[in-house]
Amino acid sequence: MSSHASAIPEAFLAKWQNTTNVMAGIFDVPAGLIMRVLPEQIEVLVSSDSEGNPYEADEKAQLNTGLYCETVMATRGLLHVPNALEDEHWRCNPDVALNMISYLGVPLLWPDNEVFGTICVLDSKTRNYQHRYVELLWEIKKSIERDFVLMEQKEQLEASNAELRLSMLQQEAFSLKLAQSNQDLHAALMRLTSLQDELLRSEKMAALGAVVAGISHELNTPIGNSLLAASTLQSRAADFAREMERGLTRSRMQEFVGTVEQGAGILMRSLDQAAKLVGSFKQVADEQAADGRRRFDLGEMVRNVLLELDEAISDSGDRVVCSIGPGIQMDSYPDQLGQVLTQLIANAVQHAFLPGLAGTVTIAAEQDGNGHVAITVRDDGLGIPQDNLARVFDPFFTTRMGKGGSGLGLHIVYKLVTSTLHGSVEVSSAEGAGACFTVTLPMSAPVALRKPDRAPLAPPIL
Ligand SMILES: Nc1ncnc2c1ncn2[C@@H]1O[C@H](COP(=O)(O)OP(=O)(O)OP(=O)(O)O)[C@@H](O)[C@H]1O
Ligand SMILES: [Mg+2]
Incomplete structure (x- = not known):
């Protein structure tokens, strides 16, 4: 565990110094020690400030030399040597050279049970400790081991604090980056807008x-x-x-x-x-003048348009049938609607049928029950090729270039329907199966409060 190798905070060292001093006093020994094991060595971490103490803090000794503490750490148990000189096993241990002939020590363990070192008392004379002294040494050991727990908790707290600070810094950097990319985005948007303009x-x-x-x-x-x-x-x-x-x-x-x-x-x-x-x-x-608004019957109005066109239609031999019954009452602009229908019928007569082959144009109307009526002008002629469908409402699009076609008829239809009449116009056709123009209008045209915007060039196609 990495914390086992880290330095002991000053506050703990100071506290343990006091403990060790008091301990040496109570045990009445020249040396009370807290030892810490290092790789290959053992160091005096804390040494009591008592008279005749031959050990100094930070002093280190080699391991595997037969020290009392080595046995304590190896057995993880208490060791009591009353007098080493009288003990065959201990007679030659290195501490005897310092005249420390009696020893009482217990192991100190980290919270994960790894060995930290020992806590011990040494004396230059024979010592046989009463049981309560041994108990006291265990209590001191436990108190220091509780400090290890605190130390580790503190270290973890500091680590997570550092992590927190780091993530806050990262967050700040991220916010800065976000603000920067927001700025970039804004600038890009501005560039795009001006490009669009x-x-x-x-x-x-x-x-x-x-x-x-x-x-x-x-x-x-x-x-x-x-x-x-x-x-x-x-x-x-x-x-x-x-x-x-x-x-x-x-x-x-x-x-x-x-x-x-x-x-x-x-x-x-x-x-x-x-x-x-x-x-x-x-x-x-020009903007179409929206005048001539009145109430009228749609069927009647369409039949009047057909009467006016009668000559041109009968010349062609084609038939124009109106299936609109009476009763569809409108409040709109009949002159403009008449102009729209005239263009659509004229187109059918001009474009839909091969010369010499008469066809039929049918005009019908259907109400949607929601204030709108869909008027259809359908022919059974040649139809409009798919490629041309999207372009028939464009100004100057004509397939009769140089033969009297200006290509403005359907564009005018589109403008009248979308602006003055407030409706929409769509075309559908399958080649060879005729064309059908659908004009959908409000039966009561809204009152224009302001000039309508110019109509876009390309209307939708069915
Ligand atoms: N009913 C139809 N059947 C087949 N093609 C049609 C029909 N109506 C329109 N078109 C096609 O749409 C084109 C555009 O029509 P538009 O009315 O705008 O111009 P135009 O009729 O050619 O010229 P102008 O209306 O100025 O005389 C026509 O040239 C024709 O190709
Ligand atoms: Mg036309």
Whole structure:
């Protein structure tokens, strides 16, 4: 045990010194000793301050030399030698050389029963001790052994105190580290936030770039056509002016009027297309004005929309069926909802069916009993390829590029539904099995207290 080797605290040594002094006095001997065994040696740990004592504290003697104490430690029992000179066995022991011819000693044991050493009294004359002296020596031995227990407890206490202090220090270091990593985390978060802001800014710039590119591309055709028509008219007018000086025939004049009419026609159509495009761009860019709110019957409103579209639909040969019965009362914006349905029906007619193969578009509505109605516009046409499904609501996404499609129709639908009408729109489709757009709306549109936030570009897909 490690504590057996450690130094004895001063306080205990002082106490044992007193005990040993008193003991030597009571026994009336020159030497009262507490001996401690060391590896290979034995040391005088405490020696009584009495006259004629030949032993000094810290003195050491070799073991295996036939000392009285060696026998006590080996037998772990009491040894009484009244007079060594009269005893064959003890006559030559080293203490006799110091004239210490009588000995009474008992072993001192650690709490774990390991030998500590001895406690003994020595005298230069023959001594036969009465039994009560022997008992007294045992009591002193027990008292010192109780001190060993205390010593060990103190040592353990100090060790656990040191451990406690160490773990407190570790805790403090850990707290410091934690605070540091919290700081690091905070700094990382700040960096991330600013990075995110930057990303958002650059994403917005990229989106703006795409919009500008889309607008330029769309306006290019009508403006180019207008320019061509105007410059043709200009050069024809110059020719005509020169010919006028030479005199004109009636047929030449008729030809010129025809040219002007044709050029003006091209100009009108192109500029009309450009104006319509600008109108669509405006609708995409501006917050939608939420006006025209009123109560209306949904079925009735849808049938009115179909009447207006009648000509365009019957031209295509397709059928549009409305299965919405009367009685779904709404308090919302019928003009905007009409615009949404017009776009969805026009798309079905334009995109869903192959030329010459008429199809059917069905409009239905279902209330959820919780103040909402889901309006579906379903066709039995070609459907939308999976890859395109996520993009159909993006501005300028069209599969009719250069054939009159601007790709703004569904984006306007999305904006109207999510902002003015406070609803949501989803699309589902399986290729070859038609497409179905579902517009879910509150039957009573909430009153907008503030301008709604701009709608995000990509809506969810079923
Ligand atoms: N019912 C449908 N069936 C198949 N494809 C559809 C249907 N509705 C929309 N699409 C696809 O979604 C694309 C985007 O539609 P959107 O209305 O936004 O633009 P567009 O119709 O092409 O052009 P615009 O509406 O400006 O005339 C279409 O080009 C088409 O590919
Ligand atoms: Mg469209």
